[in-house]
């Protein structure tokens with residue numbers, strides 16, 4: 627297929643782009659490099675340095691079979707402080723992209739949605755049919771896109787799949803030996819922050835709250851390997867047909883607390899990694915764990931590296 631990957635110079639988008647190139651697809655990456663890196667675009671993909679507003683110029687070439695849409699802002703805290711950026715970028719930008727897809731007859735889209743669409747869950751593991759009550763503009767903007775996709779699918783025959791990511795981590799090695807890893811300028815994610823301390827950047831890691839209603843008092847999350855997450859996109863693309871919008875959760879179904887993650891990082895790195903308890907971070911739900919039963923059943927997705935030790939080991943190896 628001829629595919630446009632928006633945000634393909636970012637962490638997750640670049641891994642998916644690499645796997646699509648390896649699978650023999652014709653890949654065009656569109657990225658404005660606001661958070662991505664041009665050197666993350668895999669060899670074999672064409673790179674267009676442009677924003678979502680200009681995606682139509684590329685789609686106008688014709689012949690595109692689908693879009694995989696990663697380009698977005700994704701920091702929960704920033705979204706609370708600057709909701710304008712999140713509504714304009716994540717919803718406004720996507721509506722421009724969808725419009726360009728209609729104009730240029732692109733029949734399918736795989737969209738990066740998020741666990742943040744659910745907000746504070748009533749139960750875990752979370753299923754796709756559970757209520758969506760986002761607690762921040764990031765989750766709300768992604769949920770708005772999911773809602774738009776359902777309507778576009780019904781009215782305009784767009785085939786759409788939304789993948790709701792839980793906590794993505796680890797690094798991926800391509801068939802050519804190239805390593806793809808998380809390289810955020812502002813790093814807020816737990817695993818890279820803990821590994822940075824092991825590398826000597828900072829004296830200790832902050833634990834944001836130890837008074838949650840969980841066994842050790844710290845937040846529990848469902849960590850998924852970026853390589854496993856990426857493979858789900860290839861399955862979603864193959865299944866994306868007709869005027870249907872399907873939503874799938876992507877996680878491993880097992881939760882780990884912040885303390886458990888730090889402990890696995892100590893094992894993997896052999897570094898003591900001091901931890902200091904700090905106040906809770908605004909908007910953090912106590913427990914987020916996915917049921918991925920739907921994508922396993924419908925698309926046969928099966929994680930190859932579901933263990934937290936493997937996820938952390940791959941992230942650590944990529945840093946050294």
Ligand code: UFG
Nearest residue numbers: 700740741742792814815816819832833834845884907910
């Ligand atoms: N945490 C710390 N110390 C840190 C960093 C994080 O204690 O230095 C804690 C957080 O408070 C949270 C857990 O570690 O309890 C995981 O935090 P991350 O920032 O790694 O991930 P989040 O669960 O906050 O966010 C992820 C994605 C978001 C998505 C969200 C869904 O990064 O894009 O899951 O809820 F919205």
